Amino acid sequence: IDYDEGKGWHSATLGPRQPIALDPAASVLHYAQEIFEGMKAYRLEDGSMALFRPEQNARRFNRSAARLAMPSLPEEMFLASVKAAVEADRDWFPAVNGGALYIRPFMFANEHFLGVRPAKKYKFLVILSPVGNYFKSGVPAVSIWVSSDYTRAAPGGTGDAKCGGNYAASLVPQAEAIAKGHDQVVFLDAVERKWIEELGGMNLFFVFDDGSIITPPLGGTILPGITRDSLLTLAREEGLTVREEKYSIDQWRDDAGSGRLVETMACGTAAVVTPVGRVASRDGEFTIGSGGPGQLTTKLREKLVGIQRGTVEDTHGWVTRI
């Protein structure tokens, strides 16, 4: 769908994926006015495709648009586009056991000019790709590298928007984590360099031996994950005390050492819920619990995956069937 200032959104089309032509002065190429979403559709037993809380993606998309000085896309247009794309590919999508159809809605500035200002023309697209299970077998605990040289988001910046630039900035720290033998990077806050924020593509929850849970508060520098929000609800339903509260790297190390911290969960659309087993930084390493998947991580993961795949009752109306 195209957008022109004064005209609004127009010219929606649906068709096979193909290259798009861009003028070399297209403003996205120079000023990175680009935002996106990441969603999954799962094949249910009855053959229908299930989307998980898609209206939340539509709302986050428009919050990202506002931060990047882009026009908003009516929620019903976002949802209709996603549904039309899934509908078009549903028969072609193999009923992969455990697989999913990954959905990537995105919008970019497509006006040709070189001055620095918001563009007057935009393009919104949805592309799809089948994906297998995020992990080949089971849910292995991930190992995490604490970045001390780099931060992901400064207060007042674009940290809570899902824009390409945030991910460009996290490529070097993520590569550093891999080079040091870890799976993911964890970012600390940009001001005091001690509060835990999030991973490159996942939010974090800390589970304590008294059954309480902490997740870092959003506050503008963390992406408001839809999986994070769903886990907050599910954990509270389990009767657990969940607080959105700052938690520091020193607390994490000390609490893991004393045994007060029993689990750490990472969560996001891609891997749903994943245990964090090992944490390393320039100051050394520590292990969380047994280093493997903890009880609560496993329980909440099974519940959330079950709701998404239609095997656990969806009491919140989170699933949209196509």
Ligand code: PMP
């Ligand atoms: N943080 C970042 C930086 C992410 O890219 C993602 C993935 N969208 C998340 C957290 C998790 O968000 P969600 O649960 O909506 O996938």
